[in-house]
Structures are given as structure tokens and as C-alpha cells.
Amino acid sequence: MKISASILAADTAFLGKEVLELEKLGIDFIHVDVIDGHYANNFGFSPKTVKDLRRITDLPIEVHLEILNPENYVEIFSEAGADIIIVQFDTCSHPLRILRKIKALGKKAGVALSPCVSFESLRWCLNDVDYLLFMSVEPGFGGQNFETFTIDKIKLAKVQLKEMGFSIPIGVDGGVNLGNINLLREVGVDIVVVGSALFLNENKERFIFQVKGG
Numbered sequence: 617m618k619i620s621a622s623i624l625a626a627d628t629a630f631l632g633k634e635v636l637e638l639e640k641l642g643i644d645f646i647h648v649d650v651i652d653g654h655y656a657n658n659f660g661f662s663p664k665t666v667k668d669l670r671r672i673t674d675l676p677i678e679v680h681l682e683i684l685n686p687e688n689y690v691e692i693f694s695e696a697g698a699d700i701i702i703v704q705f706d707t708c709s710h711p712l713r714i715l716r717k718i719k720a721l722g723k724k725a726g727v728a729l730s731p732c733v734s735f736e737s738l739r740w741c742l743n744d745v746d747y748l749l750f751m752s753v754e755p756g757f758g759g760q761n762f763e764t765f766t767i768d769k770i771k772l773a774k775v776q777l778k779e780m781g782f783s784i785p786i787g788v789d790g791g792v793n794l795g796n797i798n799l800l801r802e803v804g805v806d807i808v809v810v811g812s813a814l815f816l817n818e819n820k821e822r823f824i825f826q827v828k829g830g
């Protein structure tokens with residue numbers, strides 16, 4: 617299982633240092649939450665953060681747009697150096713248009729599904745989706761509790777994806793920790809996005825080893 621470090625939980629006074637340390641310890645992606653104070657009552661990172669991180673790391677950077685009108689911000693994050701751009705499905709008035717815009721910029725297009733948004737709502741877009749991110753908390757804040765029903769949602773989605781002949785990588789974001797990691801592994805999750813459980817961990821090396829199946 618691959619691990620994506622959600623920097624929302626980092627000590628931003630030492631962001632570059634923390635990212636470089638995690639890169640050495642073997643994480644697979646950097647996850648940058650962009651929150652606009654409208655879609656959720658919180659703020660996240662800006663294109664400048666992506667640009668600065670792009671300068672210091674070769675790890676793939678995924679930008680998670682938790683904002684209204686995401687179609688207006690795809691180019692700016694693409695130019696800043698994002699490799700994967702993930703949009704919240706419930707914020708997309710024209711999903712095909714935005715997914716195709718991301719791909720036309722040469723980036724991977726991801727879709728995040730909030731806990732109560734059904735997988736079925738997405739099925740007609742799947743040809744244009746490179747990455748499926750299941751939110752296991754309501755988007756907008758780190759440090760929340762994992763919604764366990766997400767496991768059943770993923771199980772069902774996996775069956776449907778297989779029936780339809782898709783093999784799109786599946787990620788989970790929100791409240792991931794050592795208490796739920798094995799369940800996520802069992803249902804076939806490919807990538808876990810981890811914020812608090814990683815950044816607040818005193819033994820990050822051991823945590824990463826355990827997540828990756830050690």
C-alpha cells in the first residue's frame with residue numbers, strides 16, 4: 617500500500633524540512649489540501665506552497681481541491697507543479713469538462729467522493745478518471761474520526777469497478793491510522809492519505825513501515 621503525506625497536519629514553520637525527512641523515509645506522494653474558506657470553514661495551501669515544494673522534492677504532488685468553482689484554479693495549480701489534481705465531485709458543475717481540462721494539461725485527474733456522495737453518481741465519468749479518492753471524513757479539516765461505513769462503500773465500488781472493467785487506483789483520505797489500516801488493506805485500497813497519524817507520530821519511520829505492509 618502506498619502512502620501520501622497530507623501536509624495539513626505538518627508544522628508549517630518547518631514544512632520543507634518535514635517533507636524532505638518523509639521523502640527519505642519512503643513516502644510515495646505529497647498531498648496538498650487547498651481549502652478556500654467557503655466550501656469548508658478552514659483554509660489550506662496555495663499554489664505558492666506547491667511551487668516551493670516542487671523545487672525541493674521529486675515526489676509526485678497531489679493537489680486536493682476542497683474549494684468552490686475548482687474549474688477556475690486548475691491551470692494555476694498545474695503551472696505550480698502539481699502532478700495529480702483531485703476535485704471534490706460535489707463541487708463540479710461540469711465534471712467531464714474539468715476532468716478533461718486537467719488531462720489536457722498533462723496531469724492526472726482525480727475525483728474525491730465525500731462520505732455521503734454515492735459512487736454510482738460517478739459511474740458515467742469513469743472513462744475520464746485517473747484516481748478515485750474516497751473521503752472518510754467530511755472534507756475541510758484534519759484530525760477527524762474515520763467514518764467506518766467508508767469500508768462498505770469501497771467494497772461495493774470495487775465490485776462495480778471490476779464488473780465495468782475499470783482498474784482505477786483507489787485512495788482513502790481522512791482519519792487513517794493504525795487502527796483502520798488493515799481494514800483498508802483488506803478491501804484493496806491502493807493509497808492512503810495520512811495527516812495527523814503521520815505528522816504527530818514520534819516514530820514516523822516505524823509508522824511508514826507498518827502502513828506499507830511491514
Ligand SMILES: O=C(CO)[C@H](O)[C@H](O)COP(=O)(O)O
Nearest residue numbers: 755756758759790791811812
Ligand atoms: O483532505 C483532508 C481534509 O479535508 C486531509 O487530507 C485529511 O483530513 C488528512 O488529515 P487526517 O489524516 O488528519 O484526517
Ligand SMILES: [Co+2]
Nearest residue numbers: 622649680789
Ligand atoms: Co485531502
